[in-house]
Amino acid sequence: MTAVQKRLSVLACLVTIVLAILDQNIVSAATVPIVRDLDPEHGLELLPWLITSYALAATAALPLYGKLCDIHGARRVFIAAVGVFLLGSALCGTAQTMGQLIAFRGLQGLGGGGLMSVTMVVIAQLSEPGERAGRGGMAGLIAGLGMVAGPLIGGVLVDSGQWRWIFYVNLPLGLFALAVAGTVMRLPQPGRRHRIDYLGAALVAAAASALLLVAEWGGHRFAWASAPVVGLAIGGTALVGLFLWRQAVAAEPVLPLSLFRNPTLRVALPIQALLGVAMMAAIVYVMVYLQVVRGVTPSGAGRYLIPVAAGIGLSGLLANAMQGRGWPVKGTVLVGTATAALGLGLLSFVHVATPTWYLLVALFLFGAGLGQLLGQLILLSQQAVPAHQLGVTTTAIRFGQSLGSALGSAVFGTVLLRVYLAKAPAGTSMGSGAPTAPDAFVSAIGTVFLCGAGVMAVAFVLALLLRVPAARTAGQALERVPA
Template sequence: MTETQRKIGFVVCLVTIVLAVLDMQIVSAATVPIVRDLDPAHGIDKIPWLVSAFALASAAMLPLYGKLCDVLGPKRVFTGAIATFLLGSALCGAAQSMTQLIAARAIQGLGGGGLMSVTMVVIAHLKGPEEKSAGKGTNVGGLVAGGAMAIGPWIGGLLADHASWRWIFYVNLPVGLAVLAASAFALKLPEQHVRRPIDYPGAALAAAFSSALLLVTDWGGKQYAWSSPVVVGLMVAAAGALALFLWRQTRAPEPVLPLSLFRVRELRLGFAIQAIMGGAMMCAIYYVLIYLQVARGIGSSSAGLYLLPMAVGMSATGLLSGPLTARGWTARTFTISGTATTALAFVLLATTTGPDTSLWLIRAELLLVGAGFGQLLGQLILLVQDAAPRHQLGVATTSVRFFQTLGTALGASVFGTVLARLYAAHGPGGDISALTRMTGAAHADGIQAFIDATQVVFWGGAGLMTLAALLALRLPRTRGSQGPAPVRESEPVAA
């Protein structure tokens, strides 16, 4: 590729990441107008599926996307994922019922699973040797993803308030078509001409496991009790699918997630830290927003603005990553510093959050949270890509996203259960939603019980990031990132 093509390729990848992350977050702020338009009588009961359908389809496709990249080459998979995403977006915008919208969100999620993960594979192929050593591109991609995650709900609220909710989906079409056109011109990537089998049974088992697990985390303690037959059945199904998947990976000639990857210390620690980070990031974003709305009476659109300092913190550490890398910082250094910084930020949130806490202090703490996560986003992917064998680059990269998705789902479920049960044990009314109907002393007691429960959640986030910091300390010391492992003579070589 020419230098111009490479630069266009980087821009294409960054825009694709923004599309992927925004569509995971943006719908949450537009649920009310969607329900009001499509099904005002019963649509409220179907709102969770607007998010779940996308997340389930996206997570189910991740292991397969990685293997397809290694077998077919990343460009074909990249363009296929974008085309599927755009088809789903068009169907979402044209939906005339909640059922149609949910089905279209699932189609959108099938493509969305590749937008984030496959894009990181493409970035790895676009980088030159000097950029691999500096982590350029991968780190920027991670920061763009984090910033989009932080401002997604705010953008969704603006579109819902000042335009039709359908534009949340229609806006993807011109941007996505431009991405397809630019990628056709700019992306000249290796393709595999030696056909290798794809472990479709393994991919199906991975999809069954992740779908069952995500449904457990989404339904458990909310739609159904944890001891209900539905949730228990899903737990059994997830455990069975996982056992069969692991068995399949030991026997498939081309496993969709080779267990040999876990023999590499950087990979297994990187996967674990990424999963922990997913749960902690959900804790920071979701429960700070709930605190602002429930305890401080701030509207949803205004509460979303409080995440901007978090995005600023991520961007600031992104700007500093270059000079720090030049001074000898490695992916390991960033990971240790990032996990420690985020753990400190959660400790501050846990100890200072109260009914009258200065909102500027909350902003400062979110800035620190962003500074911590900004050191991790991209660097963990770089760490994994550097350690992965070249012929397994796609599988290793998409696995990072897969474990983050599972960690996010588990974190949201566990923290949500902790918050609800602590409030039920110590607060009036038994349910947090009852706070909106309380007045006087009962309301004050309820707010205090909610804040006490929220502080425990933040302590949980601090504990998770402390564990991540301890794992980061076990990463092997290296001189720096040297790019993906070289291809051995016996490995398939891209043309």
């Protein structure tokens, strides 16, 4: 590939990451208008599935995407994932009922599960070892900025009454990525034949779906001790055991257990999962605090996340520049986890009348921590494995973060409810609107942020154990066989 072709291909990858991150966050701002438009009488009953259908499909498909990259080459899988995502987006924009929209969101999620993970594989294969850290770091920065921009853009579209454009906006960006991938992108082809462990893929998809439903339903739709939640938990645990057995005996497993013997991955995987937990605590519950306690509109609450975006951008650029001058990657991860923990710790002191400047400073610090973490663990993991395991390694890291986010949603939701009911007057309930005991509700929100700070403190301790693999030379990096 020429230098221009490589730049175009990297740009297409960055655009795809924007699609992946925006779509995970932008829909949350439009749920109420969607229900009013499609099914005002019964739409609220189906509303949880609008989010869950995408998350289930995306997470269940994630491990399979890595193996498909190692078998068929990342370029072909990239084109297929973007194509399925765009088809689902177009159909979502035309949906006339809640049932149709939920089904189309599931289709969109099947493609969306590959957007981030496969794109990081493509970036790794487009880059020489010396370029990979900078490009991977830029991808992480864009991912973080997209995470913050999603609620803001969604709020603006909702306020203008154009919720269908939440899905249509994906089409021009995705078509650009497809055009580049189909015309100028050339990537390494696998040097040997592989087989797909279909049984292993089915087991991990079923296990992930069961555990995600436990996370989504437990303590919300059903009590934790209810038969549906307990049954799903037992079934999901059994499926995890069967999946691990299958990976131990399969000739070419979907998720090789040898990855967990790698000293870098053994630490990077749990840190990435904890990062997913903490991000859920910050972004989701900051929006809850602003809208429920302070009465801020959805678009107004999105603007409060601008300091997070600023922190991500500035600290990420600074970290990349320092690494270029010899600053160790492990040092970046340590500073990032500590700074994110500090930001969440400051948020734990919020109250009904917390000054705006205090919120902005705490959110900026959290963003500054994220900016030093996003993309770094994926890059370290890619550097620690042989080329033929690049796909499964990347998707394993993303899979850990996805499950971490789901776990964070479940645990923090339970913490919020339990602390609120414990501190509110006897007989108080959450209600369907504003809480009847706002001081107790704010105290519960603060406890959620404190738990998030504790999660990042654990990530800091794990980062002390992180082993950074030696840098590879260009000859050791990847097979350079055009697709």
